[in-house]
Amino acid sequence: MRIELERRPRASTAFAAISPLLALVLTLFFGGLMFWLMGKDPVATLYTFFVEPLFDVWSLHELVIKAAPLILIAVGLSICYRSNNWNIGAEGQFTIGAITGSILPVLMPQWHSVLLLPAMLIMGMLGGALYAGIPALLKTRFNTNEILTSLMLVYIAQLFLDWLVRGPWRDPQGYNFPKTISFAPEAILPELLDSGRAHWAAVFAIVAAVALWFMMRFMLKGFEVSVLGQAERAGRFAGFSSKKMVWFALMLSGALAGLAGISEVSGSIGHLQPSISPGYGFTAIIVAFLGRLNPLGIIASGLVLALTYLGGEAAQLSIGISDKISRVFQGLLLFFVLSCDTLILYRIRLVFSGNKTEAGAQKNV
């Protein structure tokens, strides 16, 4: 038996819509299988993992808190990937954004002003954008592969943060714990509702997603992104500059990752510490693909991926499964998303024997 692909005359809109759902169903099925192999009741475990967190006001807030950075980063990445710029270092841009955004509250704790928070957010975006500017510079100026450079910069950013919070920025009254001083109330991103912790990052995420959706759908810049991503030569004939696009895509996604970073630190943590992210920058890659690189789709997929984090925590508490299982779910999900996307462009045929002789003859040429 072999699998053959037959190109569809045109991309299937039906499969474009259902492929993410199909991927979700397959992930749940394999997840259940995995729980069953681990000796747990698959249905009950999946229920604890993916349904129970939705019934609680507290965990709905947590869901929004985790979805916000994922969506912010992923909409930026979607512009990168659409324009064929493979920024996979969003985790590093997130970290640097958190650091540059924290300069004011850490070094000038006596400055209390309504301007403090906006200044922090802008500095966070600038930091993330400039950090993403490094791979952009190296790609446009030195022709260096942005995949590897942006990833290497993640490790460097994390080590830099580690040095800051253990060295120059450590809280002198912090009993030697590796953390900075706690931010002043003016430097804390306010909560949205009285019922829980969800804060303004969620609003930033929605605004960013809608704005970028608008850009991709109705603005020349969005057209430029798609053309340069799909056919660089055609784009050049149209007068678009692929070098400028590298800068635009990387710095935009860096700025959004940086905003996610400072929002997370200011809204959820309240100080800097060695670890500020459970891998949001990498999970956002999955979010971007599950949302089919469409900013509005990404809002939905961000919530789904946030649920895997929550479900992991819930499963660890109530069933005694390690929360590392969420990483497995996330990886599986990306696999199924990518395979289901094949159905959009191709028809899949299973060939049982039949023209084997022909294939054999081809081989012996």
Added chain:
Amino acid sequence: MFEAILLTVMTAATPLVIAAMGELVAERSGVLNLGVEGMMIMGAVCAFATAHMTGSPYLGVLAGIGGGALFSLLFGFLTLTLVTNQVATGLALTILGLGVSGQLGESFVGLAGTKLQPIVFPVLSDIPFIGRVLFAQDLIFYLSIALIIGVNWFLFKSRTGLKMRAIGDNHGSAHALGINVVRTRYLAVLFGGACAGLAGAQLSLVYTPQWVENMSAGRGWIALALVVFASWRPWRILAGGYLFGAVTIGQLHAQAFGVGIPSQFLSALPYAATIVVLVIISHNRRTTLINTPASLGKPFVPDR
């Protein structure tokens, strides 16, 4: 003293060389597999678990190779049979590998490992200076050298190697000539996975004989960079791998001696060095174009 440092450099370089060697073969056939990190960590956990349960590090080595190869098959199925985007699928493989290995290795955290013992060649190892360095090493080191010689011979002296390079440079023409592009690429991907798995086994059986989550610490990515650094030529991988091994060990020694530079900056050195080296190698657009397999990363659907 010098001998001791050289030995540690070799231990640090060996996994990079092996993983890069596997990736080199895959890329020569035109497949860009960014999942090296994931396959490596799967190899590491399989090797550690098997060695721990059976008590035999050699079975561990086999399990590492098998784990990496099996895992790469997943990548092969998606990118070669379902023609998915290679960059995205490679990332998926890395994310899944880090997740699955963390899950599998959960019960092995903190356990004492089984170290792969050196194989000492009786007379040769007594040669002054180079004897102990070259002839009293563990199995995986010898394999790494054999791999370089073997891959070099295979790619440039054997018929199949020539076909593989043809596929990597122009899969359309290779297909028209009757070469089975997809099957050859499957084998190349499997070989890459087996090598990454072996590199992982070296990490959990030789370099630090224990299981730590995410213990590959970006080495899979450095191996990917090494392939670019080596401009897809096997012997240059050896040079590049040892250069990175030296940087890694050098910064560790600098940390131990306390040179007044924060340890985090020293730990960042191998990653920074990777960026610098990539910039130097790829700044000349023309030589990069000549060296890169022309079909690298491009999807291929055989027309029937």
